[in-house]
Amino acid sequence: MKTLRMLAALITIIVALSGRALSEDQCLTCHAGLGDKESQGYAHDIHKAKGISCAGCHGGNAQADDMDKGMDKAAGFMGVPHGDDISKACASCHSSPEKMKSFGSNLPTNQWEMLQTSVHAKLSTNGNEHIAQCITCHGVHGIVSVKDPRSPVYPLNVVKTCAQCHSNASFMRDYNPAMPVDQVEKYRTSVHGTLNAKGDPKTAECASCHGSHDIRAAKDAKSRVYGVNIPATCSGCHSDAERMKEYKIPTDQFAKFSRSVHGAALLQKHDLGAPACNDCHGNHGAAPPGVESVSKVCGTCHALNADLFSASPHKKAFDDRKLPECETCHGNHEIVAATDKLLGVSNDAVCSKCHRPDENPKGYAVAKTMKSLIDSLETASDTAASIVNDAEQKGMEVSEARFKLRDAHQARLQSRTAVHSFDEQKFRDVVSGGIAVAAVVAKEGKTAVDEYYFRRWGLGIATLIISLVLVSLYFTIRRIERRQAEK
Amino acid sequence: MVETRNAGGPEQPGKRDFLKYVLSGGLVALVGSILYPILAYLKPPIQAEVAVSSVKAGKVDAMEKDSGQIVKFGSKPVILIKTANDELRAFSATCTHLDCTVQYKKEMGLIWCACHNGKYDLNGRNVSGPPPRPLDEYRVTVQGGEIMISKKS
C-alpha cells in the first residue's frame, strides 16, 4: 500500500515536472470519500478539467496523502478563504496573462481590475471586504464557462443570480434603502424579460445593459445606463441588423433618435432633462408604449400639451382609429422641434392629413383659421421686435418696450401649447392677447423711432433759426458801427 | 428793442426794414424754439412718477404669506416669493427653458411656468418639466420694512 502511494507520488512529481497535472488530487480523493458538497460540485468544475487541484485555491499540498501534511499551514494551507481572500485567490491566476495562457485560456485578464471600479467593490457592511466577490455571481466548486447553461451567469440565469441580492429588500436596505427591488418583476413584464423566460439567450438581461464586472451606479456618468449613455447601450443590440433579424423590428431607431430634438439635447448638449430610450419605453419593463398611452408617456414631460390633448375631441377620434396620440403628428424617434409649419392645411402641415376640404370641411376650416392666427401673431411679434431693434440701434431708450416684448414671445410659446386643445376659441384668446401686446410694443417702438427723427428735424429747424438770427445780427452790428463811424 | 432804436437812419429805408424784420422775426422764432422744449418739459408726463425702483419691492407687511409677485428688475423680471414660513426669496422670473415668465403657484407651493409646465422648488431648483437649469437667485434684504432685491454677487 505504502509503495503504491510512493509510486503515485513519484508519478505526480514526474508529471508535475513535465508541466501537466494529471495526478490524483489527494484532497479531492479524500473529500470525495467523505461525500461533501464541495468535492461533488468540483467534479464538473472547469478548473478541475484544467487540472487545478483544491490546493490551487485553498493552498496546502494536494499530493500529500497525509492529512496533516496536506493541510499544513506551513505549506500555505488556508482552509476556507474569507472575504477578499476569495477573489484574490481567483485573481492570482485570472489576472495573470501568463498563467491563463499556460492553461490554454484566452479569457480576458482584467476582471479583477474592472471589479475595483464597480459599485460592488465598495466595502460591505462589516467594513473589511468588498460587497461582491467573484463567487457571489460565478458560484464556487462547480464553476463552468459562462457559455454553459449551468453557469449562474449564463444569460438565462443572470436574472436569478442578480435577484438573489437585488430582489432581497432586507439585504438591499443595508446598502441603498432608496433603491427599488422590483426590477426583476418589471423585467418579466418587458419584451426582453418574456423572451428571456422563454429561453432566448439573445435577449437582454441585467448584464446586457448594466455590464458585468464594472457595474456602476446609474447616476455615475461612466455607467452604461447613465442618461447620456443609454441610447448607445440600447443601440448596441437594437442597431445590429443581423441580431435583430429574427425579431423583425427596425434597427434605425438610434440613428433617428440622434437626429431628433431629444437626441440633440441629450447626446450633444448632455441635457439630462431630455429623454433617453428608457424614458418612453421604460427601463426594466421595456416595451413600446401602447397607442392610447402615448400621450401619457409624452405627458410626463409635456404635461400641458398632454392634458389639453386628452380633453380635446382628438383623443376619442385618435383612439377609435387606433392612431398613436402624439406620434401621429410629431413622429416618434425622430421628433424634430415642432414649428408653426405643422399647423394648417399646407403640404408641410399635419392637420390636412385627416382634415380634407371635401371630407371634413369643419376641421379643415378650423386648422386654416388657427394657422392664420398663429401666423399673424408671428408677424405682429416679429414686426414689433424689428421696430424695437431699429429704435435701439438709433440710440433710443426702449427698455420698457423690450420688457413687454417678452410677453409677446410668451404668447407665441403658449399658443403653440394651446394648439393641443384644438379649440379655436381658446387658441384665439391666447393669440389675440399676444397680438395686443405686440401692438403696444410696436407703438412704443414707433414712437421712439419717430422721436429720433423729431429730434433731428427739431435740431435742423433750431439751427436754421439761430443761423438766421446770427446773420441778421451780424449785419445789424456792421450797420451800427458804420453809423458810429459816420458820426 | 435796443437795436431797432439804433438802426434808425435816413438812408436805405427798404434794407433797414428788411433787416429789422428778419432780426426781430428770428429772435421771436429763437425764443419760441427755446421756450417750446422747456414748456413741453414742464408738462407732467403720462406716467406721473418715476417707476418703482428695480430693487425696491414694496413693504414687507403688504405682501401676503404664501404668495409671489413679479418685480421689474431693470429690463428683467424677478419673482419675489413670501413663503408660508414668512421667508422672502427672489429669483429670476425668466424660465430657463424658453424664457417665459414664471409665477408662484400657491396650491403646488412651487414656482411654475405656464408655457410648458416647468416647475421649480422654492430654492429655484428645477424639479419637473423641461427647464434645464435652476433659476438664478437674487438677494432679498429688508430695510426698515421695505423689501430690497439685489443681484447676488
Added chain:
Amino acid sequence: MNGRMKKAYDWVDERVHLEDLVKFMGKKYVPVHRHSIWYYFGGVSLFLFIIQVLTGILLLLYYKSGEELAFESIGYIMSKVQFGWLIRSIHSWAANLFILSSMVHMFSVYFEKSYRKPREITWLTGMLMFFLALAFGFSGYLLPWNELAYFATKVGTDIAGVVPIIGKPMMQFLRSGEEVSGATLSRFFGFHVAVFPGIFTVLLGIHLVLVQRQGMSEPIGMELHEGKPLKTMPFFPNFLLRDLLLWLIVLNLLAILAVFFPWELGKKADAFASAPAGIKPEWYFLFMFQTLKYIPGKMLFIDGEVFGIMIFGLAGLLWMLVPFWDLKSSRGQQNRLVNYLGLFAVFYIIILTIVGWLL
C-alpha cells in the same frame, strides 16, 4: 421809443435812477487789439453758467436723490419726460464746456497778466469760481448714481483721504461715512444744488461788478499803439452784440451735441459689483489722476501719492496767488518767468490729459 414804453421807462427811472446806469454803460469801452478775442471767453463762461442754472432748475423738477431713485429718475427724465433727454444732455455738455471755457478764460487772463494791480480781487474770485466749477463737476457726476460715477467718486474721495492729517476726516465728511453710499449721494446733491450755487453767485456778483467798474484790462505794452492810444469799441452795444453772436453759436453747438451725442446713463451703481475696467475720472481731473499714477511709491521719505497731492495743492495755491508774487507785471514790466510757468502748465495739462485719455 413810443409813448407807452417811455412812460414805463420813466416810471422805473424815477424810482431807481436808471439814467445813471445807462450813462455808465455808455461810457464803457472795450480795447481793440490783436488779443481782443480772449475777452469773449468770460462772457461765454457766464452764458454757460446761466444755462447750467436754468437746466439745473429744470432737472430738479424731476430728479430724485437717494440710492433707490436717483438712477431711475434720470432714466425717467431721459425717456418719459418730453425733452428730458435734451435738458439733461445740455446740462451735462454745458458743464464740460463751462469748465473748458473757464480754463481758456483763466489762461488768457494769466498770460495777459490781467490779474495785476488793480485787478487782484477779480482774479481771486475767478480762481475760486474755477475751483468751485471743478467741485460742481465732481459732485454733479455722482448724481445719476451710475456705475462709472460711483467708482469715480470712490477713487476721487480716496485720493482726498490720502492727504496727511486732514485727509481722513475730510474723506469721511465727503462720503458721510466710511464708504460711498446713499448718504454720500444726498450730501453731494446738497452741495451741488444749494451750497455751491450760493457761494458761486456771491463770487460771480463780485467778479462782474469789478469787471464793470474797472473795465477791461489792456495787455502790458499795448496801452499805446504807434504813439496813439489803443483803439476801442463801445461795450454797449458793439461788444455786447458780439457776445450775443457767440452765445448763439455756443447754444447751437450744445443742441447739436445733445442730439447727436446724448449723454449716456450707463448701468446703475452697485456697491457689490467689481469695478469696471478702465475707470477714469472726468477729463478735467485726468491730468492729476495720470500724474499720481506716474509718481513712484516713495518720494523724499513720504508716500508718493501724498507727495503728488501736496505738489498739486501747492501749485494751485501759487497759481491763485500770482498777483501777489508777480510784482514785475504790476509795475508794467514784462515777466518772462510767469510766461514760462504758464506755458509749462498748459503743455503739462494737455499732454497728461491726452496720455490719460489714450491709456
